[in-house]
Structure formats: structure tokens, C-alpha cells
Amino acid sequence: MPDLEHIKHAPASLGLHELIASRWSPRSYSDKPVSSEDLTKIFTAAAWAASSSNEQPWRFLVGRKGDDTYAKIFDALVPANQEWAKTAPVLVLSVAKKTYTKNDAANYHALHDTGAATATLTLQATALGLHTHGMGGFDHDKARANFGIPEGFEVGACWALGYLGSPDALTGWQHDAELAVRSRKPLESFVFSTWDQPATL
Numbered sequence: 001m002p003d004l005e006h007i008k009h010a011p012a013s014l015g016l017h018e019l020i021a022s023r024w025s026p027r028s029y030s031d032k033p034v035s036s037e038d039l040t041k042i043f044t045a046a047a048w049a050a051s052s053s054n055e056q057p058w059r060f061l062v063g064r065k066g067d068d069t070y071a072k073i074f075d076a077l078v079p080a081n082q083e084w085a086k087t088a089p090v091l092v093l094s095v096a097k098k099t100y101t102k103n104d105a106a107n108y109h110a111l112h113d114t115g116a117a118t119a120t121l122t123l124q125a126t127a128l129g130l131h132t133h134g135m136g137g138f139d140h141d142k143a144r145a146n147f148g149i150p151e152g153f154e155v156g157a158c159w160a161l162g163y164l165g166s167p168d169a170l171t172g173w174q175h176d177a178e179l180a181v182r183s184r185k186p187l188e189s190f191v192f193s194t195w196d197q198p199a200t201l
């Protein structure tokens with residue numbers, strides 16, 4: 001089996017923290033279950049993310065393979081995601097509360113903060129030897145209907161969580177993508193000092 005953790009690692013020359021450099025998004029998971037202790041740590045990490053007014057607007061629906069929550073998340077995924085996500089032992093759906101609890105005012109940062117909490121949990125998962133893979137490819141209306149998500153909440157993203165599986169479980173472009181080196185845009189394309197002037201750091 002190719003050394004995917006090596007292939008997928010961000011270049012060592014960048015000097016990033018190991019947690020950041022080693023996080024990547026597989027499409028093949030082993031059938032090893034995730035312990036309750038690890039799941040608790042992962043969502044505790046999410047709780048400790050920063051959020052506007054410390055609102056913590058996120059809610060995570062968490063399903064283990066075989067339970068109803070998993071089936072409801074899986075049902076909402078587009079077929080191309082179902083194809084590989086079926087191997088994940090845990091599926092998660094993130095949801096954001098669109099108003100502040102203290103005054104019912106609109107919280108325009110709700111999805112932003114839910115994303116930050118999710119990024120935090122992916123790093124905790126990495127620290128525990130687990131992998132995660134976000135999915136925007138799902139039917140939002142179906143996810144909303146499957147869980148009876150009320151009006152004042154915005155659906156975020158679905159996530160697969162588990163231990164790395166073999167790339168041989170994948171076919172076609174998904175297999176090729178599993179073996180491909182990761183790449184990123186250069187800093188000059190997204191770090192600016194004025195709207196159209198890349199920043200000098």
C-alpha cells in the first residue's frame with residue numbers, strides 16, 4: 001500500500017505545525033470504529049473554537065454506521081459522495097443557529113463560526129490518528145427534512161470521520177485523487193494589503 005500519509009503531507013519545507021501539515025481528506029476508511037472517548041474529545045475541541053459573542057452557534061448531528069442518524073445523513077449525500085462515504089464509520093452534519101440567543105439579533109457569523117469549530121475538530125481528529133472529509137455535495141432540503149431542522153438554522157456541511165482505509169477500495173477518479181499530491185494557491189493570490197495589491201509579509 002502506498003504511504004498516503006507521506007504523499008499527502010504538506011511540504012516539510014513550509015515548516016507548518018505537524019497537525020496542520022498532516023491533515024488531509026481521504027475517501028477510503030477502514031472499518032475500525034471510533035471510540036466514544038475520541039468522539040467526545042473531537043467535539044470538545046469544536047466547543048473550544050472562537051465564536052462571535054461566544055455564541056457557539058454550531059450544532060453537530062453525529063451518526064455511527066448502523067444507526068438512524070448515520071442513515072439520515074447518508075441519505076442526503078449525492079451519489080458520488082455516497083460511493084465512498086459508505087466506508088466511513090462516522091458521519092456528521094454541521095448546522096448553524098442564525099440568531100444570537102441573548103437578543104435574537106441576526107448572527108451573520110454563524111456559518112463562519114461553525115466552520116471554525118469544524119476546522120478545530122478536524123485537527124483534534126488528526127491528533128488522534130483519525131481522518132475527516134468534508135462534503136458540500138448533499139441535498140440540503142433532504143438533510144433539513146430528515147432531521148426536522150427548524151427555520152432559524154442553516155445547514156453547514158456533511159463530514160466523514162474515521163481511520164484511513166486502503167485506496168484499493170476506490171475506483172476511477174476517486175482512486176486517482178487518493179494517490180495525488182495535494183496543492184494550494186500561492187499566498188499572493190489571497191493575502192493582500194489593498195484590494196489588488198498582494199501583501200508583503
Ligand SMILES: Cc1cc2nc3c(=O)[nH]c(=O)nc-3n(C[C@H](O)[C@H](O)[C@H](O)COP(=O)(O)O)c2cc1C
Pocket residue numbers: 023024025026081133134135136137138157182
Ligand atoms: C465544505 C466542504 C465541502 C466539500 N465537499 C466535498 C464533496 O462534496 N465531495 C468530496 O469528495 N470532497 C469534498 N470536499 C473536500 C475537498 O475537496 C478537499 O478538502 C480539498 O480538495 C482539499 O483537500 P485536503 O482536505 O485533502 O487538503 C469538501 C470540503 C469542504 C471543507
